[in-house]
């Protein structure tokens with residue numbers, strides 16, 4: 001692998017709520033104005049991020065909602081200025097060489113459905129390919145391939161405004177690859193997609209990076225399994241800070257000294273098996289996995305983290321001494337969730353609606369909007385309004401950017 005394709009140096013981004021409140025007051029009335037008035041403290045979305053992504057790498061930013069992932073991607077894709085610090089993409093400064101950066105990149109935001117409603121699926125992809133100057137034969141072949149990957153071939157002749165939300169999202173994903181960019185930013189690419197399509201997309205993403213020399217892909221996700229399965233390296237990010245950055249396997253090795261055990265117990269109906277296990281020394285964490293109904297019927301499943309394997313013996317003895325019976329037990333492999341838990345002290349999926357918190361291998365369902373926006377068109381218009389340093393992501397940013405040709409709607 002070659003030198004860094006993406007580099008950030010002590011990147012800070014603060015959102016100033018006063019500016020935002022003023023803007024909302026100026027441009028909108030009613031409910032949003034109330035919301036603006038409620039905003040009080042500045043938000044430090046990035047608190048000094050220094051990262052290097054190598055050319056040819058599939059790099060993941062893994063973090064919970066609000067961690068700063070989209071903010072970082074917006075800065076790298078020239079849609080937003082940092083408050084301080086510097087960033088380079090393909091050796092170019094993202095704040096000074098805006099057009100040159102845009103010619104080399106593309107960006108897809110999973111929660112977004114960009115394109116032109118009155119054009120068909122194929123026409124949309126053709127339009128974007130031509131904006132990037134892709135030669136005709138190459139563009140046609142690429143479009144066919146991408147339609148196949150996202151399973152939209154049957155809808156190739158359908159107008160975009162006749163597509164479902166998921167189908168628009170697939171079209172948006174295909175749009176990101178149609179220019180065959182040198183550096184691609186994917187912000188939550190599989191958000192809300194059904195399992196089969198998400199799997200196909202992940203396979204395509206992996207193949208795209210590894211079969212094309214010189215391509216780099218930066219992906220954000222709050223799905224641990226996605227980061228684990230796809231990425232060469234992962235940065236775990238929380239509250240605007242990078243907490244760890246390494247290959248998934250080396251990150252998981254950090255928690256390998258702990259032993260993860262799943263127990264299935266026959267237990268006194270209604271009694272608290274979790275509490276009983278907590279009483280044993282050397283058990284830093286116990287998580288109930290089985291349901292309350294299971295517990296009421298005298299059947300319980302627990303996940304335990306043990307400081308070392310030897311601690312399992314006292315657990316068995318304690319359970320036997322309290323009328324319990326171990327039906328089965330298995331050792332679990334550590335996941336990135338365990339790394340996150342160790343680094344941050346809470347689960348990645350905690351507080352995420354639809355996510356099965358409390359499961360060791362649990363993964364969010366991803367039905368949330370990412371709140372992110374934007375796709376860049378190479379060489380088109382001025383830098384998006386966000387790049388004036390004002391808070392991005394508001395309607396004003398999108399309106400101004402549209403007017404300036406900054407990104408398609």
Ligand SMILES: Nc1ncnc2c1ncn2[C@@H]1O[C@H](COP(=O)(O)OP(=O)(O)OP(=O)(O)O)[C@@H](O)[C@H]1O
Nearest residue numbers: 015043045065066067068069070071370391392393
């Ligand atoms: N335009 C904005 N104005 C004010 N605060 C913002 C704005 N955009 C983002 N933020 C805040 O900055 C922080 C980081 O947001 P960001 O969207 O970068 O996080 P994220 O990791 O992408 O989250 P998610 O997974 O939910 O998309 C959050 O606290 C968010 O509320």
